[in-house]
Amino acid sequence: MRSILLLTTTLAVTTYAASAQEVNVVSWGGAYEVSQVEAYNKPFTAETGIKVNMIAADNPATPLKAQFEAKNITGDVFDIEVSDAIRLCDEGALLEIDPADLPAAPDGTPAAEDFIDGALLDCAVANIFWxxxxxxxxxxxxxxxxxxxxxxxxxxxxxxxxxxxxxxxxxxxxxxxxxxxxxxxxxxxxxxxxxxxxxxxxxxxxxxxxxxxxxxxxxxxxxxxxxxxxxxxxxxxxxxxxxxxxxxxxxxxxxxxxxMDMFVIAKDSPNPEEAMEYLKFATDTQRLADQAKYIAYGPSRKSSAALVGMYQDGKTEMGPHMPTNPxxxxxxxxxxxxxxxxxxxxxxxxxxxxxxx
Missing domain, CATH: 3.40.190.10 (Periplasmic binding protein-like II)
Structure with a gap:
């Protein structure tokens, strides 16, 4: 009996590792995609072992809606605009996201209080202002x-x-x-x-x-x-x-x-657990601040602002280039x-x- 239990457990773990250790992220390509790969994807894979597959689209809401209507979801996390997030959530295309599941700020401030007003919706979490x-x-x-x-x-x-x-x-x-x-x-x-x-x-x-x-x-x-x-x-x-x-x-x-751009998770996505882990990782305080090393978009968390410094060249101050500069x-x-x-x-x-x- 014990050997059967061990074999069953081993098979379950092996099957999970073989089939689910990846996440498909649909974003906008270009310099923006590069900033996400450097700030989110590489450290996420290094920490979790989960591979991130980036897929570029002119507007990620378009393939998301098409996949939902065709009942053939191939993406997991989509980076979309606010109005699209509201509409697709209303249409039942997205998973709801509980702010309590998101990481707190480094000082313990809950995510619901740390994100800038409007950055948390029923089915979406903002990553940048642009x-x-x-x-x-x-x-x-x-x-x-x-x-x-x-x-x-x-x-x-x-x-x-x-x-x-x-x-x-x-x-x-x-x-x-x-x-x-x-x-x-x-x-x-x-x-x-x-x-x-x-x-x-x-x-x-x-x-x-x-x-x-x-x-x-x-x-x-x-x-x-x-x-x-x-x-x-x-x-x-x-x-x-x-x-x-x-x-x-x-x-x-x-x-x-x-x-704002917002991360959403498609309902019936192929890798929902990995998608949620990615979303939580990519929207923590440090990761949102890190993205600003690579592109001039403002982070959506208040606690990230103080961590925004220089561009990756080590000489360009990012503050003056941010859309959120007063x-x-x-x-x-x-x-x-x-x-x-x-x-x-x-x-x-x-x-x-x-x-x-």
Whole structure:
């Protein structure tokens, strides 16, 4: 009997080790993925022995929704935006996450008190704050550099093509900011027909000069190739191009659009236990601070802020490059996930009709 029990236990352990010692993480690729591999994945594997398979997507919410609808989940942890996390949680695609299961801060502060407001949802845990910002090629505007969102729309003073994302969320707001609307009035405006028309009319002034992008790496490449002189894009991507690659770019922080990225676990994921271990590890205080060594995104935990120091080059102070730097917040527009959960379909339809017109 004892030998049978030992054999059964051995087989169970062997089967678990052979089949479950990995986790599939779907993220955004590029410099952002590199920061996650260095700050999260390598130390996680070193500590647990669990292999991390990184899978890049232009928007990880898209394959997550497709896999859920097809009842064929292949990813475990997905890195998605807040509005997508809310919608997919409501649709039953995600596992609920108890904040009590997350690691406390080093001083013992519970996770529920340590994460920044809005960073914990029923099915999601935020890892970073990031901004959509304007960047320009300094060699194109020597002696007369743009500095505001309005300058992005001033083709006469600052000539050249403009790179913009092909979606309403990070395009309509910028047009309103450039047209003089205050950051705290953006969503009130976009909830009215008149406000949407105002934004589209502003976009009309540069429509012929716009090069549309759909993936995070594209605006950096558009600038680098000289196809545009200004582009909006993710601040961490521009930082990587400027500091790691030495590109002659500069960021305009006026009217940045601030958002969070969140880790979620797909319901019926192939490795749910490993997925939860990864999520807990990657969102502890030290790991979130470590990510800031590799990319200019702000950690979502209060206790991480004091641990953010230098870039991996050992000479670039990260604070001035963070979207959460107080100097960058005065004209920032914070993402309103509830607004977009309610209005995304409607505004996408109007935006696409404008594009086709």
């Amino acid at each position: 901004g959509t910002v304007i960047a320009f090629d300094t060699t194109k505007f020597e002696g007369n550099a743009p500095s505001t969102a309005a300058d992005f729309f001033d083709i006469e003073t600052y000539p050249g093509k403009r790179g913009l994302p092909k979606n309403p969320k990070r395009t309509l707001y910028l047009a309103l900011i450039a047209d003089g609307v205050a950051p705290d009035e953006i969503y009130d405006k976009l909830s009215t027909d008149e406000g949407v028309e105002q934004a589209l009319a502003k976009l009309d002034t540069i429509k012929d000069e716009i090069v549309w992008w759909e993936a995070g790496a594209q605006p950096v490449q558009l600038l680098a190739d000289g196809e545009v002189t200004m582009a909006t894009g993710y601040n961490g991507r521009f930082f990587d191009a400027m500091v790691a690659e030495g590109r002659p770019f500069e960021i305009i922080w006026d009217g940045q659009y601030m958002d 100097e960058h917040m005065s004209t920032a527009v914070m993402d309103d996930p509830e607004f977009w959960a309610d209005h995304d379909a409607e505004l996408s339809e109007r935006f696409n009709a404008w594009l086709a017109g």
